[in-house]
Amino acid sequence: MVALSVLALFSGLMVADGDYNDHPKLEPFIQEMVQEHQYDPKMLRAVLSQAERKDSILKAIARPAERTKAWYEYRAIFMQNKRIEAGKAFLQEYKAIFDEVEAKYGVPREIIAAVIGVETFYGRNTGSYRVIDSLATLAFDYPQRSLFYRELKHYFLMVRDNQLDPLGIKGSYAGAMGLGQFIPSSYISYAVDFDGDGKKDLWHNRGDAIASVAYYFKRHGWKSGEPMADRVTLHNTDADKFANKTLSLKGSLQDWQQRGVNLPKQRSEQAAALFRYQLEGSQEYWLAYKNFYVITRYNHSRLYARAVYELSQALVE
Ligand SMILES: [Ca+2]
Numbered sequence: 563m564v565a566l567s568v569l570a571l572f573s574g575l576m577v578a579d580g581d582y583n584d585h586p587k588l589e590p591f592i593q594e595m596v597q598e599h600q601y602d603p604k605m606l607r608a609v610l611s612q613a614e615r616k617d618s619i620l621k622a623i624a625r626p627a628e629r630t631k632a633w634y635e636y637r638a639i640f641m642q643n644k645r646i647e648a649g650k651a652f653l654q655e656y657k658a659i660f661d662e663v664e665a666k667y668g669v670p671r672e673i674i675a676a677v678i679g680v681e682t683f684y685g686r687n688t689g690s691y692r693v694i695d696s697l698a699t700l701a702f703d704y705p706q707r708s709l710f711y712r713e714l715k716h717y718f719l720m721v722r723d724n725q726l727d728p729l730g731i732k733g734s735y736a737g738a739m740g741l742g743q744f745i746p747s748s749y750i751s752y753a754v755d756f757d758g759d760g761k762k763d764l765w766h767n768r769g770d771a772i773a774s775v776a777y778y779f780k781r782h783g784w785k786s787g788e789p790m791a792d793r794v795t796l797h798n799t800d801a802d803k804f805a806n807k808t809l810s811l812k813g814s815l816q817d818w819q820q821r822g823v824n825l826p827k828q829r830s831e832q833a834a835a836l837f838r839y840q841l842e843g844s845q846e847y848w849l850a851y852k853n854f855y856v857i858t859r860y861n862h863s864r865l866y867a868r869a870v871y872e873l874s875q876a877l878v879e
Pocket residue numbers: 754755756757758759760761762763767770
């Protein structure tokens with residue numbers, strides 16, 4: 563992140579001839595930010611006048627891998643030797659940070675590394691869109707815009723409260739930022755200044771980025787030492803109709819046994835969800851527990867959660 567003075571940058575408060583100057587949603591957005599957050603309207607106009615509408619963003623958001631791919635196709639993206647080897651190297655290179663973060667937050671280092679590995683290949687691909695372009699495009703021109711409209715608001719709060727350059731921040735097409743791909747509301751709630759330099763730099767500072775992912779998991783209820791998931795078989799195929807219904811845990815182990823699931827050995831009583839995963843020419847079932855559910859709080863997808871789970875297992879030395 564380039565350090566800069568927002569005041570210096572906007573001292574002229576020049577309004578450029580941009581894609582959003584005449585957009586009907588622009589003025590209501592500015593007025594809401596003024597009323598809700600006492601935001602400087604000149605600063606909002608100056609920044610948003612330089613936002614660019616990107617059709618590539620609208621195309622990308624329409625086909626996320628989590629919705630369009632079967633598990634075996636999705637898995638192949640993430641469970642490659644090069645991602646596993648790079649993950650082991652990442653854990654080695656930042657071992658001192660992981661030692662401290664794991665002790666402080668109680669989240670296994672392999673889970674943190676796997677999240678960062680799935681999200682950005684350990685920081686190699688943190689996104690090349692300007693976040694102002696992503697969020698303006700999705701907040702103003704995407705039909706399902708409400709989430710992004712809120713995130714654009716959070717973005718402006720984030721840059722104001724952390725003295726960040728609103729035009730310089732890069733991220734994914736959906737406005738996710740840094741090694742762990744935090745959206746602005748997540749940055750505000752869960753970003754951590756691990757090294758104590760006064761900045762929460764999720765783009766370049768490994769300690770801040772790693773600790774922030776751990777803190778996110780801790781705050782969403784990660785239980786240290788508890789299991790994530792077990793592969794199971796069915797003794798009654800009727801259980802299939804309960805699979806993939808929700809991400810949340812729907813039933814005790816006893817309930818799942820009665821519905822037709824053969825319980826894994828040596829599991830103490832706990833809540834679980836049943837997921838069916840598509841393989842090439844077959845399928846398999848998994849019972850997932852609280853910590854698996856916590857992974858889905860990072861990205862609401864059973865495919866995503868299992869990719870993180872499998873990659874984390876592969877990173878255990
Ligand atoms: Ca820091």
